[in-house]
Amino acid sequence: MSSHLRRRSLLKFAGAGALATVAGPALAGCGSGSTGNVGNAGKNVVPWPTYVPFSGPAPDAPGDKSGVQPLYLNYPQNLVRSVPEAPGDGSDVTAVVVTYGAPPKPLESNQFWQAINKALNVNLKVVVVPDAEYGQKMATLMASGDDLPDIIMFSNLQLPRSHEFVQSRCADLSDLVGGDVVKEYPSLANIPTYAWEGMGRVGGRIYGVPLERPKPGNSLYVNRTAFQQAGVAREWRTEEFVAAMTGQSGGGRWGIGGSKSLFGGFGSIAYHAGSPGAPNAWELRDGQFVSTLTTPQFEEAIGMMRRLAEKGAYRPDSLTLSATDLKTFWYNGSVLSITDGFGAVARETMDGINRRFEFDLARPYGPNATPWQGTGIFGYVTFKKASADRIKLLLRVSNYLSAPFGTSEYELVNYGVEGTHFTKDSGGIKTTDLFKVENNVNLPIKYLGVAPAVLHLPGYPEAAKAVHEWEKAVLPGSVADPEAGLRSATRTSKGAELTRTVGDAIGAIVFGRKPVSAWKDAVTQWRQAGGDKVAEELAKEHAAAK
Structure with a gap:
């Protein structure tokens, strides 16, 4: 394989995505030859990195083990420097990363x-791939024989055989971050x-x-101003929820x-499934x-969504609407609730809503609710195989x-330069x-390395308090997905297909193309297509992890 990351290779991969780079640098060759066995059963597993929490500023309200975040109403006045010297050596560093924003301005x-x-x-060079194209572009990258970027970001989207690709062509970091050795990288030890x-x-x-x-x-984001004006309380039961959502539709x-x-998957139903008490996946x-x-x-959750659609609660183009257009309707107040990942809370309150209305998160509406936790990650970054010194440099960048x-490093990464990007x-x-x-x-560098999240919404202390109260009310009763971190060869190879089967069936039933009774056929199809095999493999992995 060539020792140069050719510009035409990047262009071919980027396609309709934004190429935020120029001609590529000389890079080390990548490895090959996956074992094809990505599971952990029967393996001598590397210990997880030792957790060494950062001793930072005292919060206004503490977090807890249920997942409630520490609350900061004010920005710290005295920052500390956590990285004593620049991590790089002046070389080029190439990266492929998903984007949910506009392409970055040229360097x-x-x-x-x-x-x-x-x-x-x-010299950071980034190929940014719009989220709508991410799956296709990553499949192209993984199938390509071309040289790889230094850093490859994987989102939580199920990508066929992604773990085989990682095992074959990405650097094994075990001896650099496993156990106590992670202390060489204090920010990574703080994860x-x-x-x-x-x-x-x-x-x-x-x-x-x-x-x-x-x-x-x-989570279900809600326009608290609109619901408050309609006399809708924060706590609701099933019929109150239905009345609130249907009563706001029209005009x-x-x-x-x-x-x-x-x-296209579980995203639309997570809030509704947790409300009547469905297990998390x-x-x-x-x-x-x-x-x-x-x-x-x-x-029952699918039936609830069908009921809401029949009563006109959903925008009728919800099956075809892009995520970007949906956000526009949410921001301008024509849509009063949307489902989104919890990690987007800060972006919603600051950049999107911008005080047009009060932001809030919906409590579950069922009396025996099991709110679904996330996986604890948005995704992860891997590094192309290279010399130990090169991998250490990339770890220092992360x-x-x-x-x-x-820290002052956090301030730069999240807000830019004082006097230029913020005051x-x-x-x-x-x-x-x-x-x-x-x-x-x-310029989505936050998908190349990110600080553990705290609850701080600059300029929006009331919104931060509301989110903190929601966390205290909801998280103690929340449930995790027991699959998190386990490996299934069938999930790796067929995960996208299985997710699509579920998503297509949910959409067809909710919007009336199929009856609710068709769900049993969809489940049978899912099981026969690999769902039962996934369950078997996960059980073996779980037993081995004990």
Whole structure:
């Protein structure tokens, strides 16, 4: 394989995605020859990195073991420096990463990007792939014989044979981050163990660095102002929820919005499934994995969504609407609730809503609710196989980008340069107009390394308090997905197909193309296509992990 990352290779991969780079650098060759055995059963597993929490500023309200985050109403006045010297050596570092924003401004005119490069002492070159194209583009990358970028970001999207690819062509980080050796990278040691577990091992080894997310999973965002004006309380039961969502629809306004990506899998139903008490993806019964799809509570959730659609609560184009367009309708108040990942809370309150209405999160509506936790990660980053010195450099880059809240490194990565992208006053951080186009969303470095999240919404202390109260009310009764971090060869090879089967069936039933009774046929199809095999493999993995 060539020792150069050719520009035409990047162009071929990027396709319709944005190529935020120039001609590529000389890179080390990549390995080959996966064992094909990505499971951990029967393997001598590497210990998880030792957790060494950052001793940062005291919060206004503490977090707890249920997943409630520490609350910071004010930005810390005295920051500390956590990385004593720049991690890089002046070389080029290439990366492929998903994006949910506009393409970044070119490096030559992008002061945020220039500041990041200076702080890292590298020339960062990024291929940003729009989320709608991510699955296809990553499949192209994994099938390609071309040289790889230095850093490859994997989201939580199920990609066929991604773990075989990681095992074959990415660097084994076990001897650099496993156990106490992770202390060489304090920001990575500050990543909580649940995030490493959510990423999981491959063949007993550690191949990536997780992009941590708080424990809440996909949540229902609500326009509290609209519901408050209608006399809808924060606590509701099933019929009150239905009345609230249907009563707000009409005249160009809808109670609930959906999108094509949400109805492509579990995203659209997570809140509804947890409300009547459905297990989070799987339930462990006497060592066996039982799919939530087979439970009466999950079918009840589908019936609830069908009922809401028949009553006109959903935007009628929810099956085809893009995620970007849905957000526009949410921001302008024509859609009063949407499902989104909890990690987007800060973006919603600051950049999107921008005080047009009060933001809130919905409590579950069922009396025996089991709110679903997330996996604890948004995804993870891997590094192309290279010399030990090169891998250590890339780990240092990730360590810098993962610097915790309360450090000067965190401030640069999240807000840019003081006086250029933000200012400070007694209320904390105030972003400038330039920050709207130069930030870590448009240049998505936050998907190359990220600090463990705290609950701090600059300029929105009341919203932060509301989210903290929601966490205290909901998380103690929440449930985790027992599959998190386990490996299934069938899931790896057929996960996208199985997810699509579920998503297509949910969408067809909710919007009236099929009756609710068709769900049993969909479950049978899912089981025969590999669902039962996944359950068997997960049970073996779980038993081996004890």
